[in-house]
Amino acid sequence: MSEAPLLEVRNLKKYFPVRAGVLLRKVGDVHAVDGVSLELRRGQTLGLVGESGCGKTTVGRTILNLVPPSGGNVLFEGRDLSTLRASEWRSLRRQMQIIFQDPMESLNARHTIGRILEEPFVIHKLGDAAWRRVWVGELLERVGLPPSAAERFPHEFSGGQRQRIGIARAIALKPKLIICDEAVSALDVSIRAQIINLLLELQREMQLALLFIAHDLAVVRHVSDRVAVMYLGKIIEQAAPEEIYRRPAHPYTRALISAIPIPDPTRRRARIVLQGDVPSPISPPPGCRFHTRCPYATEICKTDVPKWEPVGADHHVACHHWRELPRQQ
Amino acid sequence: MADFVLQVDGLSCGFHTEDGYQRVVDGVSFAVEAGATLGLVGESGCGKTVSALAVMGLLPRPAGVVESGRILLGSHDLTNLSSHELRQFRGRQIGMIFQEPMTALNPVHTIGRQVIETLRLYDPRADQKTLQKRAVELLEQVGIPAPVQRMKEYAHQLSGGMRQRVMIAMALAGRPKVLIADEPTTALDVTVQAQILELLRSLQKQHGMAMLFITHDLGVVAELCDDVLVMYAGRVAEHASVKDLFDAPRHPYTRGLIASVPRPDTTPKTILATIEGVVPATRDLPAGCRFSNRCAYAEDVCRAVVPPLESCGLDHEVACHRWRELAA
Numbered sequence: 001m002s003e004a005p006l007l008e009v010r011n012l013k014k015y016f017p018v019r020a021g022v023l024l025r026k027v028g029d030v031h032a033v034d035g036v037s038l039e040l041r042r043g044q045t046l047g048l049v050g051e052s053g054c055g056k057t058t059v060g061r062t063i064l065n066l067v068p069p070s071g072g073n074v075l076f077e078g079r080d081l082s083t084l085r086a087s088e089w090r091s092l093r094r095q096m097q098i099i100f101q102d103p104m105e106s107l108n109a110r111h112t113i114g115r116i117l118e119e120p121f122v123i124h125k126l127g128d129a130a131w132r133r134v135w136v137g138e139l140l141e142r143v144g145l146p147p148s149a150a151e152r153f154p155h156e157f158s159g160g161q162r163q164r165i166g167i168a169r170a171i172a173l174k175p176k177l178i179i180c181d182e183a184v185s186a187l188d189v190s191i192r193a194q195i196i197n198l199l200l201e202l203q204r205e206m207q208l209a210l211l212f213i214a215h216d217l218a219v220v221r222h223v224s225d226r227v228a229v230m231y232l233g234k235i236i237e238q239a240a241p242e243e244i245y246r247r248p249a250h251p252y253t254r255a256l257i258s259a260i261p262i263p264d265p266t267r268r269r270a271r272i273v274l275q276g277d278v279p280s281p282i283s284p285p286p287g288c289r290f291h292t293r294c295p296y297a298t299e300i301c302k303t304d305v306p307k308w309e310p311v312g313a314d315h316h317v318a319c320h321h322w323r324e325l326p327r328q329q
Numbered sequence: 330m331a332d333f334v335l336q337v338d339g340l341s342c343g344f345h346t347e348d349g350y351q352r353v354v355d356g357v358s359f360a361v362e363a364g365a366t367l368g369l370v371g372e373s374g375c376g377k378t379v380s381a382l383a384v385m386g387l388l389p390r391p392a393g394v395v396e397s398g399r400i401l402l403g404s405h406d407l408t409n410l411s412s413h414e415l416r417q418f419r420g421r422q423i424g425m426i427f428q429e430p431m432t433a434l435n436p437v438h439t440i441g442r443q444v445i446e447t448l449r450l451y452d453p454r455a456d457q458k459t460l461q462k463r464a465v466e467l468l469e470q471v472g473i474p475a476p477v478q479r480m481k482e483y484a485h486q487l488s489g490g491m492r493q494r495v496m497i498a499m500a501l502a503g504r505p506k507v508l509i510a511d512e513p514t515t516a517l518d519v520t521v522q523a524q525i526l527e528l529l530r531s532l533q534k535q536h537g538m539a540m541l542f543i544t545h546d547l548g549v550v551a552e553l554c555d556d557v558l559v560m561y562a563g564r565v566a567e568h569a570s571v572k573d574l575f576d577a578p579r580h581p582y583t584r585g586l587i588a589s590v591p592r593p594d595t596t597p598k599t600i601l602a603t604i605e606g607v608v609p610a611t612r613d614l615p616a617g618c619r620f621s622n623r624c625a626y627a628e629d630v631c632r633a634v635v636p637p638l639e640s641c642g643l644d645h646e647v648a649c650h651r652w653r654e655l656a657a
Contacts, residue, residue: 045598051518051519051520051521052489052518158607159373160607161607188372188373188545188608189372189545189547189586189589189590190372190585190586190589190603190604191372191607192589193589193590193601193602193603193604194603194605196591196601197600197601197603200598200600201600215518215519217519218590218591218592218593219591221591221593221597222591222595222597222598222599222601223597223598224597225597225598241597242597245593255520256519256520258523259519259522259523260519260548261522261526261546261548261549261551261552262548262551262552262592262593263547263548263550263551263575263587263590263592264551264575264592265551265552265571265572265575266572266575266576267593271523271527273520273523273524273527274520274523274524276474277488277490277491277521
């Protein structure tokens, strides 16, 4: 028996009310996350991919209770977060950090980098001023910034350097889990590779678990031990990256993977171009949520929600027809 | 003899800022053939968008200036035209689409009205009914379902992909010979990006227009372009056919870019090749080769002398002092 997961998410739900009219009466719900279950082990990376509006960002935020869940459970080291007292939650929250796409929005523009990085220690009453200064210096060095960065302000840094600051702050309290929400999406190619490398190194050194939320499938494939694909609030397929990229079972995953442009002009492949747009999450289609765009949909897909079935070793899919789909290259 | 629709020759342009004049594009030349696509690749601040805006005569005034160079469209040099004459050229000869169509569409007018107004520019005497009909055809052509219905809607009611289709329809309304596309799929999801690239390819085939495609995504370049111009810090680093660029990249910057993108056959969780450091700011560019402060192969000559863009193969040019040794 392998060790228990560090993070376990069971049937997580998040509905946002939709209000309309003068009295702002509730007229419906956005089903942003609708029954998501995940597991993440220590030192491992789970990639969570999907297109805009699929709910992947909300999953990350709901896990940290940045937005309260509407249903389901989040377990960290086996403890259900919803049952914790405020003081317990505070001490556990140190173990779980998040980095965002644009760290500028989460860095106080009027504080020096030194003060920003010192803050977690101050909040948790760790060390004295001299000790904290030493620590800030070590953090900066670890993420590849010069010690002089401590005296400067966020706007003086480029996008890649700011992301290094965001990472330094996230690792300050030696967390066990970091949620990376599109953390490298806004960066230029050469800088993106630097930040990916930094995350991989830190993960190895600190046994960090990463929940890597992104829409770039090539990047997710590179950093993940397992990949989960989301569509309209649900996870539709999960497997190891090479398995999911080589043998995608769900028609949506197939379309998604075939749509990634490959930086190699000699590799041409049949592209599955999906028709139409993602339906509104306010009234998601019944049955399989993908049936409105699926080239293989039949009657059952319009009425019955597909079960979560094993496809192979450690590979699961939610599709009525995965067995009958044509083989593909 | 190739039939170049658009030829840019030694273009230098920049902006007047509080810190004085800053040259952003420095002696860039390229040409696009009818029916072909030239990719303009590089990272933020390399000057690819500014080059395109200069071609369109759309540099913000009075700060933006074209210092020197020629922009030839057929036999006309656009740099000599008055803004009135230039307006005649834009749309009819060159169309442009942008990354975020929401900022280019008017939020308070219906889609139909905007498409019809655009069509009216090119055919002022046509009556409303004819224009209406043409607008519907145009929207159909770019793959917008139920165009009659969509014409009554506003930009915010459309998805990002649909908005980009409307922009493409408007850019094509004047039947331009050249279409400049500035990161048109960067803000879109990957499945929608695939739809838009497919659309651009088929429209190009139908109309035979030349396309200048600006992007930072090497995957998109490999799929869409015939030739590629790699830019770094305002200058051309390399110019090649798409096949040569990926098969035999000559500039260390191009090599670094290609190596830093995870590919389908890269082993997961391995350390990626990177280019150290960051792109220098316009005000403190290194002397000589602008890539010299990040280049693993830089020598004294690289830090002192600007490398000329020289031929390193058939239709393949590179601006690097050491390309011969590195190619060996």
